[in-house]
Amino acid sequence: MDNVLSDAPVLPDMIGYCDVMRDVYRLTRQAAPTQATVLLTGETGTGKELIARAVHELSNRATGPFIRVNCGALxxxxxxxxxxxxxKGAFTSAHENRTGRFEAAHGGTIFLDEINSVSYKLQVKLLRVLQEHEFERVGDTRTIQVDCRVIAATNRDLLDLVEEGTFREDLYYRLNVIPIDIPPLRERADDIPALVDYFVERYSKLNNKKISTTDRQAMNCMQKYSWPGNVRELQNYIERAIVFSQGEVLEEKLFPPHVRGLAPVRTTRSSGKNLEDLCRDLVTKGMVENANADGVLHQRIVSLVEKELIFQVLQMSQGTQTKAATKLGINRNTLHKKIDDYQLGDVQ
Ligand SMILES: Nc1ncnc2c1ncn2[C@@H]1O[C@H](COP(=O)(O)OP(=O)(O)O)[C@@H](O)[C@H]1O
Ligand SMILES: [Mg+2]
Incomplete structure (x- = not known):
C-alpha cells in the first residue's frame, strides 16, 4: 500500500521532484482513497490527465474502469x-440504443476533461449525477443509478466563468471538493533536466537512436524557455529533435528558433498570425477532422479570426478599449464581453 504521506511521484512515468510537485503528489495520495470529487486545474500540458489516472490507480476503484471524456471536443x-x-430513435442518427460513459464508468472513475466547455444545460444534468448519482439516457424516462467517482479538469479558472455567468456556481462548488493545481512548467524549471533526460531516453529507444546525452547549451536554452505548452510541448520538441538527430549528442540546433531564444515565442493566445497561418494550424492540429458536422468548425474559425482581430486592434490602441471599440465599429460593452471570452484582458 502506497504511504499516504509520501511525496514521491505518484506514477512510474511521472517525472519531477521540486517542492511544488511534491505538494501535488502528497495531495493526490490523500485524495485518492476517498470518494471525493477532485478538480484539477492547470494550463494545458501540465500533467492533469496523469494526475487523474494516478488518483484512480491509487484508489480502491483501481480494478474498475477509468473513463476519460474530453468535454471540449464535442x-x-x-x-x-x-x-x-x-x-434508439431519440434523434435522427440514433439507430441503436447506446450506453453512455457514466454507465461505462460504473464501479470506477470518470474523468471529465475540459469541464469548462460544458454548456449551461448539460451542467444541470451533471450536477444531478454528482449529487444524486442518477440520470436518464437521452430519449428515455427510466432513471439509471451509477456508482462512479468523478474527477474533472479545467485549463480556465472556473470562478472567472462563474462571474461571467457561463458556469453554474452550484456545480463549481460541487466539483471543487479537492482542488489540485498543477503549476506551469516555467515555474518548475529545476525539473526540466530530469524531464529532458527521461524523454531523450524514451524517444531514443523508440526511434532506435543512440543519443544518450544532451549538450549543455541545449539544456540551458530549454531551462530558459517559457514552455507555454508545458510538458507536452517539451515532449514534442524532444521527440522531433531525436528524429532529426544524427550524432549521439542532442544539440541546441535541433530545436526551433523560438525555443533557442532566436525568435519571439508564439502562444495560441496572442498569436500575431496571419489568416493563412491560422487556417494551416487548424488543419495540422487535426481540428478540421475533429470538428463535427453541426457548425462547430465554422464557429471555431469565426472565433479564431475574431479573437485575432480584437487582439491586433487592442494592441494598436495600446489596450484602450474605447478606442478599440470605435475602430472595430462595435459598442464598448460588446467589446468588453468579447475581451473576457477570449481572455484578452491584459493586451496592451
Ligand atoms: N511530470 C511529468 N512527467 C512525465 N511526463 C509528463 C509529466 N507531466 C506531463 N507529462 C506528459 O505530458 C503530456 C501532457 O500531459 P497531460 O496529462 O495530458 O496534460 P494536461 O491534461 O494537463 O493537458 C503527456 O504525454 C504526459 O505523459
Ligand atoms: Mg489534457
Missing amino acids: SESLLESELFGHT
Whole structure:
C-alpha cells in the first residue's frame, strides 16, 4: 500500500521532484482513497490527465474502469449522448440504443476533461449525477443509478466563468471538493533536466537512436524557455529533435528558433498570425477532422479570426478599449464581453 504521506511521484512515468510537485503528489495520495470529487486545474500540458489516472490507480476503484471524456471536443448534443447514452430513435442518427460513459464508468472513475466547455444545460444534468448519482439516457424516462467517482479538469479558472455567468456556481462548488493545481512548467524549471533526460531516453529507444546525452547549451536554452505548452510541448520538441538527430549528442540546433531564444515565442493566445497561418494550424492540429458536422468548425474559425482581430486592434490602441471599440465599429460593452471570452484582458 502506497504511504499516504509520501511525496514521491505518484506514477512510474511521472517525472519531477521540486517542492511544488511534491505538494501535488502528497495531495493526490490523500485524495485518492476517498470518494471525493477532485478538480484539477492547470494550463494545458501540465500533467492533469496523469494526475487523474494516478488518483484512480491509487484508489480502491483501481480494478474498475477509468473513463476519460474530453468535454471540449464535442458539441452539446453529442456530448450529452456520449455522457448519458441514448435510446434508439431519440434523434435522427440514433439507430441503436447506446450506453453512455457514466454507465461505462460504473464501479470506477470518470474523468471529465475540459469541464469548462460544458454548456449551461448539460451542467444541470451533471450536477444531478454528482449529487444524486442518477440520470436518464437521452430519449428515455427510466432513471439509471451509477456508482462512479468523478474527477474533472479545467485549463480556465472556473470562478472567472462563474462571474461571467457561463458556469453554474452550484456545480463549481460541487466539483471543487479537492482542488489540485498543477503549476506551469516555467515555474518548475529545476525539473526540466530530469524531464529532458527521461524523454531523450524514451524517444531514443523508440526511434532506435543512440543519443544518450544532451549538450549543455541545449539544456540551458530549454531551462530558459517559457514552455507555454508545458510538458507536452517539451515532449514534442524532444521527440522531433531525436528524429532529426544524427550524432549521439542532442544539440541546441535541433530545436526551433523560438525555443533557442532566436525568435519571439508564439502562444495560441496572442498569436500575431496571419489568416493563412491560422487556417494551416487548424488543419495540422487535426481540428478540421475533429470538428463535427453541426457548425462547430465554422464557429471555431469565426472565433479564431475574431479573437485575432480584437487582439491586433487592442494592441494598436495600446489596450484602450474605447478606442478599440470605435475602430472595430462595435459598442464598448460588446467589446468588453468579447475581451473576457477570449481572455484578452491584459493586451496592451
Ligand atoms: N511530470 C511529468 N512527467 C512525465 N511526463 C509528463 C509529466 N507531466 C506531463 N507529462 C506528459 O505530458 C503530456 C501532457 O500531459 P497531460 O496529462 O495530458 O496534460 P494536461 O491534461 O494537463 O493537458 C503527456 O504525454 C504526459 O505523459
Ligand atoms: Mg489534457
